[in-house]
Amino acid sequence: MEWFKGLDPVMQALCATLFTWFVTALGAALVFIFKTINKKVLNGMLGFAAGVMIAASFWSLLAPAIEMAEASGTKAWVPASVGFLAGGGFLWLVDKILPHLHIGAPMEEAEGIKTGWQRSVLLVLAITLHNIPEGLAVGVAFGAMAADLPSASLAGAIALALGIGIQNFPEGAAVSIPLRREGLSRTKSFLYGQASGIVEPIAGVLGAIAVVSMKSILPYALSFAAGAMIYVVVEQLIPEAQAERNSDVGTIGAMIGFAVMMILDVALG
Template sequence: MDWFMEQNAVYQAFLATLFTWGVTALGAALVFTARDISKRTLDVMLGFAGGVMIAASYWSLLAPAIEMSGYLGDLAFVPAAVGFVLGAAFLRLVDMVLPHLHLNAPLSEAEGIKTSWRRSTLLVTAITLHNIPEGLAVGVAFGAVAAGLDSATLGGAISLALGIGIQNFPEGTAVSVPLRREGMSRTKSFLYGQASGMVEPMAAVLGAGAVLLARPLLPYALAFAAGAMIFVVVEEVIPESQSSGNGDLATMGVIFGFTVMMVLDVALG
């Protein structure tokens, strides 16, 4: 732990997101050990992931952004509000352009620019798109610590990385298992499932580096990551978890995930 604390923020963010990527791979690896995973279980797992993301968006991103803007007095909410809206708008723009396919959707409902990509590629693209704000959030959190802001702590950044890692487990499973059901080999299903987490270290390094280079942008960057994550939760994660008649169980998954992330942030941050 002492060794980790001595590293610069960009390297810390990179290491933290290597962990989150690794947990994605562990989730995808269930395709080797389980004959099948019920849709009910997947829905609860997705609900849990959504709950973690919602809690992380507030406790680890929006609240610090508002706190560090306290010098603005009654307008302290402005950086957080602007960044939040821009984060959601950015994800919406990418969502409109990048070819991707939501889980369990027919190929005819692929979104983004029309392409001849295979269904498996479109599925991985969708999850990869959703992992960008998660990696960015971790990077910005470690960058905030390095910037020496009172509202940003190393424990808080680590708790965010832990929370993102925990919720990446069901995301990896949610990609690999459906691909296996469609007839893809276990090895290919695993490789596609874990590949969705590869973008997180890159996004984390970008986020941490940007914050260190432009400290005044920090509250906007924190809120940007929060807006992007909430967009993902509302547009994809929760609707998917509620689409198969397991709404009550999936909702309890959201509540449990939110609680776990809240506990992590308060206990470590």
């Protein structure tokens, strides 16, 4: 652990997001064991991911952003609300541009710019879309430590990375196993599944560099990441978790995910 503490925030963000990508790959590797996934289990996985992201958005991002704004003498609600809405707006724009297809949806319901890409690629891009704010959130959390503010701690950033990593495990499985069911080989399904998490280290490093270079934007950056995650939860995860009649499973998964992330952040942060 000492070697990790000795790294600069950008390198810490890279290591942390490589960990979250690795957990995605572990989850995707379940395709070598299972060919199909029960719909109730999938709903629970998606709900769990939603719960983790909701809790992380407040405990790890919005609350520190408000504290930082208050400490600097700024009206606390300004960076929190502006950044939050900007994050949601950014994901809305990407959602309209990036071609993607949600799990279980027919090809005619593909979103973004129309292309002739295969269904498997569009499915992977749908998950990749919501991995962007996850990586960004972790990167910003580690970059925040460079500002030497009490509300930005190494333990809190590690808690966020752990929470994102935990929910990435079922997320990786939720990509690779449906791809296997679509007819892809186990190896291709695994490679596509883990590839959905590669964007996290990229977003994490960019987020860390941005806040280290411009400390004044830190409250806005934290709120931006929170807004982007909440957009993904409301637009993608919750609807997919509630798509079937077994809606209780998705709801219970969300409650458990929220509790896990809250415990991690409060206990470690």
